[in-house]
Amino acid sequence: VISVNDEALRAWAAFLRYHAWVTDVLQEELETEVGMPLTWYDVLVQLEAAPDHRLRMQELACAVVLSKSGLTRLVDRLERAGLVERMSCPSDRRGTFAEITPAGRKQLKAARPVHRRGIDEHFAAHLSERQTHEVGDLFEQLIAALRPPDREPDRADTSAASPLPSS
Amino acid sequence: VISVNDEALRAWAAFLRYHAWVTDVLQEELETEVGMPLTWYDVLVQLEAAPDHRLRMQELACAVVLSKSGLTRLVDRLERAGLVERMSCPSDRRGTFAEITPAGRKQLKAARPVHRRGIDEHFAAHLSERQTHEVGDLFEQLIAALRPPDREPDRADTSAASPLPSS
DNA sequence: GAAGATTGACCCATCAATCTTA
DNA sequence: TAAGATTGATGGGTCAATCTTC
Numbered sequence: 001v002i003s004v005n006d007e008a009l010r011a012w013a014a015f016l017r018y019h020a021w022v023t024d025v026l027q028e029e030l031e032t033e034v035g036m037p038l039t040w041y042d043v044l045v046q047l048e049a050a051p052d053h054r055l056r057m058q059e060l061a062c063a064v065v066l067s068k069s070g071l072t073r074l075v076d077r078l079e080r081a082g083l084v085e086r087m088s089c090p091s092d093r094r095g096t097f098a099e100i101t102p103a104g105r106k107q108l109k110a111a112r113p114v115h116r117r118g119i120d121e122h123f124a125a126h127l128s129e130r131q132t133h134e135v136g137d138l139f140e141q142l143i144a145a146l147r148p149p150d151r152e153p154d155r156a157d158t159s160a161a162s163p164l165p166s167s
Numbered sequence: 168v169i170s171v172n173d174e175a176l177r178a179w180a181a182f183l184r185y186h187a188w189v190t191d192v193l194q195e196e197l198e199t200e201v202g203m204p205l206t207w208y209d210v211l212v213q214l215e216a217a218p219d220h221r222l223r224m225q226e227l228a229c230a231v232v233l234s235k236s237g238l239t240r241l242v243d244r245l246e247r248a249g250l251v252e253r254m255s256c257p258s259d260r261r262g263t264f265a266e267i268t269p270a271g272r273k274q275l276k277a278a279r280p281v282h283r284r285g286i287d288e289h290f291a292a293h294l295s296e297r298q299t300h301e302v303g304d305l306f307e308q309l310i311a312a313l314r315p316p317d318r319e320p321d322r323a324d325t326s327a328a329s330p331l332p333s334s
Numbered sequence: 335g336a337a338g339a340t341t342g343a344c345c346c347a348t349c350a351a352t353c354t355t356a
Numbered sequence: 357t358a359a360g361a362t363t364g365a366t367g368g369g370t371c372a373a374t375c376t377t378c
Contacts, residue, residue, distance in 0.1 A: 004283050007299050008291035014306035015290075019186045020232045021313050039346090057361060065187045070347050072362055077346095094355045094360045116171050123182075124175035126312050131305065132178050138298065139181035145293050146188050206368090224339060237369050239340055244368090261338045261377045 026118045034111045039064070040078060041115060044108040047084065047100035054087065054099035083107055193285045201278045206231070207245060208282060211275040214251065214267040221254065221266035250274055 004012075027038045046063045047053055055063065061071035075098050078084040083104035089095035100108070127135065171179075194205045213230045214220055222230070228238035242265050245251035250271035256262035267275070294302065 004287040004291045007296070007303060008286070008294070011294070011299050011303035011306070012286050012290055014303050014310060015186075017232070018306040018310050018313075019182075021310060025313060058359095065184070067348055068361065069349075069363080073346075076362095089360095092356075092360085096361065119175070119179050120171040122313055123179055123309065124171045126309055127175070127178070127305070129174070131301075132174050134298075134301075135305070136174060136178035136181050138294070138302070139178070139185040142290065142293055143181060143185050143188060146185075146192060146289055225337095234370055235339065236341080236371075240368070243340095256338095259338085259378075263339065 022122050025122060026115065029118050030111060030115055033114045034107070036107060036111055038115075039066075039074060040081075040083065041108070041111050043074065043078060043098075044083065044100055044104055044111070047098060048105065048108055052099070053105075054097040056089070057096050057098060060098055078104070189289050192289060193282065196285050197278060197282055200281045201274070203274060203278055205282075206233075206241060207248075207250065208275070208278050210241065210245060210265075211250065211267055211271050211278070214265060215272060215275055219266070220272075221264040223256070224263050224265060227265055245271070 023038070030036055030038055030041060042064045043060065046060060047055060057071055057075065058068065060075075061068050064071070064074075066074065075084055075086065078098075079086060083101060085099050085101050087097045087099055089097055124132065190205070197203055197205055197208060209231045210227065213227060214222060224238055224242065225235065227242075228235050231238070231241075233241065242251055242253065245265075246253060250268060252266050252268050254264045254266055256264055291299065
C-alpha cells in the first residue's frame with residue numbers, strides 16, 4: 001500500500017500531541033486567571049474584531065468552528081453572563097446578530113493579555129522569526145489544500161471562506 | 168503589555184484552524200470508509216504497538232490523551248464491539264489490561280491504510296523532506312518546552328512521559 | 335491510607351426535526 | 357420551498373466520589 005513514511009508520521013504525531021497539550025494548558029491558564037473558558041474568549045475576540053462588533057450567528061459559528069446549534073447554546077451562555085447580546089436583524093428578520101456588550105469588552109480586555117502571553121510563552125517564544133514565517137505559510141498552504149470541505153448538513157461553514165480561530 | 172507579534176499570531180491561527188479542519192476531515196474519512204471513529208482507531212493503534220498487544224488502562228489513557236474515566240467508557244464501547252478485551256492483571260489485582268482482540272486487529276488492518284492515506288494526502292504530500300523534518304523537530308521541541316504539565320487530579324498523564332497520538 | 339479503575343452527575347457538542355420569515 | 361436559527365434527543369467527555377486491592 002502506498003503510504004506515508006516514518007519521518008512524516010513522527011511530524012504528524014508531534015503536531016497532534018502538541019496541539020492537545022498546548023490547548024489544554026492555554027485553556028487552564030485562562031480559566032484560572034480570568035475564569036473564562038477558551039470558547040467564550042474565541043467568541044468575544046471574533047465579535048470585537050467584527051464590523052460594528054457584531055456577527056450573524058452563522059458567520060460566528062463558522063469563525064469559531066462550531067455547528068450552528070452548538071453556537072446557539074454557546075451564545076445562550078454568554079448572553080446569560082451578560083457578555084453578549086442578541087439583536088434581531090432589521091433587514092432580514094430571520095437573522096440574528098450576536099453583539100459584544102460593554103461587559104464583554106471589559107472581560108476581553110482582561111483575558112487577551114493572559115491568552116497572548118500564553119501563546120507567546122508556549123509557542124512564539126520558541127520559534128525564530130524565520131520559523132514563525134515558515135510555519136504560518138505552511139499551515140495556510142495546508143489549509144488551502146484541504147478540499148474545500150463540502151461540509152455536513154448542520155455545519156455552518158458551507159460558505160467555506162473566512163474562519164479565523166482565536167488570536 | 169509584552170505580547171506576541173502579528174506574524175506569530177498568524178502562524179498560531181493557521182495552526183489552530185488547520186488542526187480543526189484536518190482532524191474533521193480525517194475523522195469523516197475513517198467514519199465513512201471503515202465505519203469507525205478516530206478515537207477507536209487511536210486505541211487500537213496503541214494496543215497493537217504495545218508489548219503483548221495490551222496496556223494498563225492508565226497508560227492507555229495517557230497515550231490517547233483522555234481522562235481515566237473517559238478511557239473507561241471508551242474501552243467499554245470497544246469491548247462491547249468486540250475489538251478490545253479487559254484482562255485483570257495477575258500480579259496486581261487492582262490493575263486492568265486492555266488487550267486488542269483478533270477482531271480488533273482485523274478492523275485496524277482495514278482502517279490503517281485509510282487513515283495513513285489521509286495523513287499523506289492532507290499533510291505529508293504537501294511538505295518537502297526538509298519541511299517534514301523541521302516540523303517534526305519543531306513540535307517535539309515545543310512539547311518539551313511545555314512545563315511538564317503538572318496535570319489535574321483525574322488526568323492520567325501525571326507520569327508525563329510517553330504519549331504518542333495516532334499514526 | 336494510597337493507587338487503579340469505575341460510577342454518577344453534569345457539561346458541552348452534534349444531528350435531526352422544528353419554527354419563523356423571505 | 358428555502359434560509360436562519362433554535363430545540364429535543366443523544367453521544368461522549370470531565371470531575372468528584374466510590375469501590376477494590378495494595
